[in-house]
Amino acid sequence: MTLDQISFAARFDGITGSAIREIFKMIAKPEMISFAGGNPSPDALPDQIVSEIAQSVLQKDGKRILQYGATEGYPPFLESLSKYAASKIGCESPSVLPVTGSTQAMDLLCKALINPGDVILVEDPSFLGNLQCMRLYQAKLVPVPSDDEGIIISSLEEAMAEYHPKMLYVIPDFQNPTGKTLAADRRRKIAELGAAYGVVIAEDDPYRDLRYKGEPLPTIKSFDREGWVVFLGSFSKIISPGMRVGFMAGDRRIIRKCTLGKQSADLHTANLTQAIVDRFLRENILDTHIPAICKGYARQMEAMLEELDTFPTGTSYTRPEGGLFIWVELPEGIDTKELLNQAVERHVAYVPGTHFYANGGHFNTLRLNFSNSTIDQIHEGMGVLRDIFGKVL
């Protein structure tokens, strides 16, 4: 029998791969100015520090680091992470689980909770990588409308009452892709609605520390009384995405189920990368590293916003207080997916906004990332986009 006759699992029906990952490959050329992806700036990646730490932890605890570890985590990291998570989240002694990037946290949460056909409520638009994850678990994605302050609470409550969802997936700070931040009173309300309707709230907060103006808002998890909120954390944006270290924090019963799921997913996250992040936490390296990163990113964001101010009339865009992304809406009728090829030919890339919508559409939108380009590249690349979009208008 030839392999053409193989039948793959139904969960892959209609799954074609993350648009971002495909665009990544298209833009691998070094001359490309990429506003796609969510890559940290090369300047923000602490390669010298990590090199020293890697050597040091291996000298000190090499045999244990190279041996099998517990699914629950590398013990020293489990200790420092628990403190870190409690303080970051504003929640007393949550159960934590180190994971192989917060991508895995989402996967484990779906594994723990989702049967095919279960409903997950999502922001509209939302992070496409995690939308794909939910689709692979054959969840039914139901978008909930947002305004400038995030998810609209009355719509959320209606959706909970109507669809009996298993989960709400929400990115409260500097949302991906819009850059919007969820208002504080809505955070409290979301935690309450989760408990009222028995819906797990997946609070995905990888950008929390990348705040360039304004004051930090309390997490949704900090308002959680019954344990329905699970916080997904990441070190990708503040240390390194290539190390694949993130965590989830929440009620013991949910974390336990995710730990079981992780046993057969990858047994445990590499001890070496856990040990490296542990050292960052123990030595308070982030206290100086994060402000340094934010300084650079704030400048990059301002340069991009400045360019957007000169875009054709009818263009609107967000003015985030942090994070990595600006969301742009062009006048109706412009198709950013079609125009991407023109942009890439002129060595500029972005992600068409349609990919972030659970039900597609919205072809006049796009997501721009500013963290992975220099100020000069931002001016040059935005000039190219202004030209391309301007011609169609």
Add this chain to the structure above:
Amino acid sequence: MTLDQISFAARFDGITGSAIREIFKMIAKPEMISFAGGNPSPDALPDQIVSEIAQSVLQKDGKRILQYGATEGYPPFLESLSKYAASKIGCESPSVLPVTGSTQAMDLLCKALINPGDVILVEDPSFLGNLQCMRLYQAKLVPVPSDDEGIIISSLEEAMAEYHPKMLYVIPDFQNPTGKTLAADRRRKIAELGAAYGVVIAEDDPYRDLRYKGEPLPTIKSFDREGWVVFLGSFSKIISPGMRVGFMAGDRRIIRKCTLGKQSADLHTANLTQAIVDRFLRENILDTHIPAICKGYARQMEAMLEELDTFPTGTSYTRPEGGLFIWVELPEGIDTKELLNQAVERHVAYVPGTHFYANGGHFNTLRLNFSNSTIDQIHEGMGVLRDIFGKVL
């Protein structure tokens, strides 16, 4: 609503966690002699080499290592791994995918292929970690009988005809848990049957290089003409399990689907651990490292076999040519699961054999690991087990 009212996904029904992982926790005390687990010897873990390499790769390519990588793998590793896999497997230019330990390879293969209720044929007994993985995909596990040369081919063909399985899971070299090696002619036959019946053959071969006597046999994959065989490889037993680097190799179409599945599982395996293994391959470090490991393990295995020779009449056990495990069958009526507590009280641990059987039973069996104990510990620990089992006989 209290969290007690949460309903977890159906895939977890009846899943209680890997018995080995639970025993691990029980035996965390330093005074324990553990014949449980499959841990490499601390002496076999190259902490000094890894420390030097880690520093060196981060000096040389730190920015790329800390940045997001491609799901397909860290480019230099993809290159060295492709050569390595082709030569190891005996198969021209297979598609390869680096994974977060070969545990993840099994998970991705199930993700790509298994719908709830699909049949997977398994050896009986087989590796319990991967049995749990298959159960989480709600596969129906159908055991196929073996003799001393591995799976019995006529039984396999009958099972393929009767159950129309999606997959056969087989560990050809120094099988976990039995230590048995699959005969060469059966390997060819399994590849042929896979193609004849359209069944994916998952060839899990983590112990291949740990051969202490006899000659290496060709892989099942080397007999594959149509692409139905997928080879799962691991660096856990020859470099470090704590680094979580393995790979899968096979036909482009299957690897592509697994790559899609990996996108939302963990995006990519940590670049740092991939870069470290890359250096092991490029500098041919394994050429001297593996023989050194094997020398030690061969002695440990001999010491354990020597002790088994003095066990009560009616005890039978395997005499493996390599790997990490010896399989013991005690006279009927002895329950190794019940006796485990006595052993642990006397600071000796093993894994009761029943956990390795898809349908349970076989309470008079146990798996012994020799790689993680010194020669002295082997003599002492086996003395304790002889005493405990002898008393019941």
